Amino acid sequence: MTIEIIISELDFWIMEAIRESRINAGLDQVELAHKVGVSEGHIGNIENPRNRTKANVRIIGRIAKALDLKSYNELLPKKVLCNDMVKIRLKLLQTSSRKQIKDQDGNIPKRHEVLSISPLSENELELLKQNKLDYLTILE
DSSP states (O other): OOOEEEHHHHHHHHHHHHHHHHHHOOHHHHHHHHHHSSOHHHHHHHHHSSSOOOOHHHHHHHHHHHHTTTTTGGOOOOOOOOOOOEEEEEEEEEOOOEEEEEEETTTOOSSSSEEEEEOOOOOHHHHHTOOOSSSSEOOO
């Protein structure tokens, strides 16, 4: 399945960093939710590109603490991103299990392939402000 989402580039980056850090810590979403003190589905919602739920600063702090990270920087990009709101086209991939673990080479399995990232046009930004631009579009 291919989807297109409208999202802050920073939110997308953080969403991916949370998932990667959680898997590196050997936790599933429910285990991390318990450690953070949020509902069992909340971490899954934060990590799911099809869902509008994103991590706020307070939750990022609680996640960093629950994962025993040394710095909040582990969940943030190393440099300031070029774009604010972007359109990201993703090809969703099948994952083999609910508890995502590293493969035999120590790699974290991808759950999607990023096909494209493009900044929103001025017209699209105006439509977004008017709440006339869909967050999620299923393409195929």
